[in-house]
Amino acid sequence: MATLAASMPSPGVDPDADWSLPGWIYGNAEFLELERARILRPSWQILCHESDLAKAGDWRTIRYLDENIVALRGRDGAIRAFHNVCRHRAMRIVEGDAGCAQKLVCPYHAWTYELDGRLSGVPMRRDYPTLDMDTSGLVPVDVSIWRGFVFVRLEDDGGPSVARMMAPYDAEIAPYRFEEMRRIGDIRTRERAVNWKNVGDNYSDNLHIPVAHGGLSRLFGKSYAIEASGWVDKMSGTLVDRPSANPWEAFYQRNLPPVDHLPEANQRRWLYYKLWPNMAFDLYADQIDFMQWLPMSPTNCVLREMAFALPDDRREMKLVRYANWRINRVVNAEDTWLIERIQQGMASSSYTVGPIGASEVCLRGFAAKIRARIPEARLHRAPAPGWSRRPHGVDSGG
Secondary structure: OOEHHHHOOOOOOOOOOOEOOOHHHHOOHHHHHHHHHHHHOOOOEEEEEHHHHOOOOEEEEEEEOOEEEEEEEOOOOOEEEEEOOOOOOOOOOOOOOEEEOOOEEOOOOOOEEOOOOOEEEOOOHHHOOOOOHHHOOOOEEEEEEEOOEEEEEOOOOOOOOHHHHHHHHHHHHHHHOHHHOEEOOOOEEEEEOOOHHHHHHHHHOOOOHHHHOHHHHHHHOOOOEEEEEOOEEEEEEEOOOOOOOOHHHHHHHHHOOOOOOOOHHHOOEEEEEEEOOOEEEEEOOOOEEEEEEEEEEOOEEEEEEEEEEOOOOOHHHHHHHHHHHHHHHHHHHHHHHHHHHHHHHHOOOOOOOOEOOOOOHHHHHHHHHHHHHOHHHHOOOOOOOOHHHOOOOOEOOO
């Protein structure tokens, strides 16, 4: 029987570097609980764009990890975020994805909060002998604004800001003028019967592109490339001149209009960035798409997606954006088919770990970060139930 202590590497040595994460952690409830605590609660999550909170009182919400968070614009112009939970009886205060309010009034007992989170009104206030108005405001959540986008995190473990994570690519992103962009559609959510990590692994996997995505291969030829830089994976491809046999792909190639604010090299380049641990955004000359994958259970997650673009009333730009959507709808369907079957394979008793190629730098980096935060990820087979509550170094099975 292997022990966790026996599986730990010597300083500076990672014997698991050439191996994938084990299949058992893609469906284990105890492992997910540790991921929630050590990886996802301290991570930044995109909520919206500053323009979605244009005026005082505008608010938007995000729901994940059993929490409901509301971000809103205060009367002083500042954007703040809070747990969307009344301090009286835990009632949800605002309902839905977006709205505007002069004050936040709990629909249960009418406790009233100002836009900066202060508790300002309590019916029958004298009836509560322990109530301290000054300490009973909404519980705040960390907010970070990077290039016009609003991010929140539930806990601070000293991890990097979004700006620090994206610093290696800041110069190449700057011409896209994120701050001036506006959302071009409603936020969309899609449930998937897969562990959240399978979505991210597939996003950063370069080797499946020529095998499983005929459309991307027709568009990019052999130009698709990847690299890993600390907290960010970067993928890219440049549209080839040879017209595709697919009508929507050919339409996009032929009609993509020039975008004056982008360098020539970016006019026909698609860029993909995956931020640790579960966010990504795709940059096109015509628009950008944000996506995050949030766990619902060990074998289910929800994809939260939104698209943004600079204002552009050109007819050809509107048509190209539609063609972009048609192209990527096919890619998304192909990826869904893949990851659902990978998830099923992860549950097979025949699978433990798989080799990682030297070129698979993104998968290597992600696996290393997971193992660093949850060392049990080094075990090739699942330890006995209750392992997460036992001291490190005891017999862990596997």
